[in-house]
Amino acid sequence: MTLDVVTLLNEIAEIGRDPVRGGYSRHVYEPAELELREWFRRTSTGLGLEVETDRNGNIWAHWGRGDGAIAIGSHLDSVPGGGAYDGPLGVASSLAAVAALMEEGFVPARPVTIAAFGEEEGSRFGIACLGSKLMTGALPAATVAALTDDAGVTYAEACLADGIDPAGLGRDDERMASLAAFVELHVEQGIGLADLDAPVAVASSILAHGRWKLVFSGEGNHAGATRMRDRRDPVAAMAAAVLAAQRIASAHDGADSARATIGRLTPIPGGTNVIASRVDAWLDVRGDTDPQTRALLEEILKASHASAEEHGCTLEVVEESYVSTVHFDPDLQQRLVGALGGVPVLATGAGHDAGILAAEIPTAMLFTRNPTGVSHSPYETATDEDCRVGARALTEVVRLLTSEPRK
The missing domain is CATH 3.30.70.360 (Alpha-Beta Plaits)
Known part of the structure; x- marks a missing residue:
């Protein structure tokens, strides 16, 4: 089954449009974000992937199960009036990458799993990367459960909108132990790649x-x-x-x-x-x-x-x-640079779920060029061709990392 990253983004282009701010307002466990979650589940199931929602509200689509899995993905939520690429580009690229490998008959030597993390932006409950912070235990579950949005709804109450039992929030040791590495593709939230005239880069660090x-x-x-x-x-x-x-x-x-x-x-x-x-x-x-x-x-x-x-x-x-400052795994970083033909290496000032997981497992990021550098805005952009180049780069990364047998 062929999945084109641009087509996938077009499928969700009308979900969560903000008529006042412009752009998109897709906040965790609110109707637009719930619709995106259902889109991700439906598309993943159509690929034959096994889909589950974990105890912290993160969604996982598995191509094979077991330890030593290579995880890819990003998030679906947005800032108020955000752009079309921040988050969904990484999820759509992950779906396209897995579909491309399946279509060519590639058989991974280890499991692949696509993650869609919850509340990455922190736009509803004020703290960014809540899904990954809960999963890694970086924040106490009780603290997160008690957070409230502007309407006074607690995070615990909001979880129920997607069938998540708030009593289960917290560090997920079993899931963390099953992951060998995580690679997140994201639209660049800066103008580094435009200045370098390059479509893709590997991340070095996060401020x-x-x-x-x-x-x-x-x-x-x-x-x-x-x-x-x-x-x-x-x-x-x-x-x-x-x-x-x-x-x-x-x-x-x-x-x-x-x-x-x-x-x-x-x-x-x-x-x-x-x-x-x-x-x-x-x-x-x-x-x-x-x-x-x-x-x-x-x-x-x-x-x-x-x-x-x-x-x-x-x-x-x-x-x-x-x-704190995040330095991505240097060995994984260099392997990705080599696999992609010596692409640039850039630091970023934007936080990501990959930065949270970096404290637990080898983690890396790919950036897709943003020609204006504008992000967290309706004017965030990326060309269709660069999106496809990014998805192809992620495909090669998954091929590299899953060609190695589990240790």
């Missing part, structure tokens, strides 16, 4: 990165009746913190990589003619190494506390997640 919730508290009051000098406006304090984060990260983003973003904020109560009493904001900080990232964070938080004090407000900071 250290974390998310912090900043709660600026002031005094709610009337926008028309309160003199400017009498205000304790947390929105003004937060705005100064946003500019400080931009200024500080820009000053460090030279020889080293430094990233700082406040991309989400919620003023309370949120009225046009109301001075807010509180603003919740989320800070994303990334850097080459843990010390660099922590130093950058400390500098930004110092400036944020100063802006809160200047505006008569207080600031509370809560760390929601943190992932």
Whole structure:
């Protein structure tokens, strides 16, 4: 059975379109993402793969069973108003790669399994890569189960939408022991390949990165009746913190990589003619190494506390997640580079499920060219030809890794 990666992406092109933001909003266990899950199950079954959903809500499509399996795949969920390729390209490419090997009569010497991980973006429950973090035990199951979305629905309650028993959440030792390696293909979330004029690359590392919730508290009051000098406006304090984060990260983003973003904020109560009493904001900080990232964070938080004090407000900071710098398995990385004819090797500033699994098993990533470098946006793109080149590269990787007998 032939499966073309572009055709597969076209099959899901209308699922989860966001009429307000543009692009796609496909959040874990909500209708659009559930429809994508069903598409993945149906397509995998059509290939003759054995499909199961694990205790943490990740879906697996198996070509053979047993230990020493080579896992490929990605995720199906998106950020609010995200692009068409972030996540689904890796899943569709994995399906196309397995189909291509099946069609030519290739018989793998070890099992192959395609993974579709849950809540990679963290858009609904605030923490990225929840499916892989639960599976590896990187986060306590009880902590994840108690997370709530904007509507007050807990992660435990949301799991039930796909028939997942929340009592079973947590590290999956049996599954981890069955995997020999994981390779994730992803659209590049940067412009490195476009600059190099190359369609495919192998990843070297992922920047250290974390998310912090900043709660600026002031005094709610009337926008028309309160003199400017009498205000304790947390929105003004937060705005100064946003500019400080931009200024500080820009000053460090030279020889080293430094990233700082406040991309989400919620003023309370949120009225046009109301001075807010509180603003919740989320800070994303990334850097080459843990010390660099922590130093950058400390500098930004110092400036944020100063802006809160200047505006008569207080600031509370809560760390929601943190992932240290990931260096992908060097042996696996070099083998992939060799198998693909010496493709470029690139670092990335974006987090991935592969980065979580890297602490447990040999892990690698392939990137498909993004001609503009824009991602997490409706304007994310990749050409049909590059998508096909990426899927063919993944096919060769699976061939390489499954031609070796199990140890």
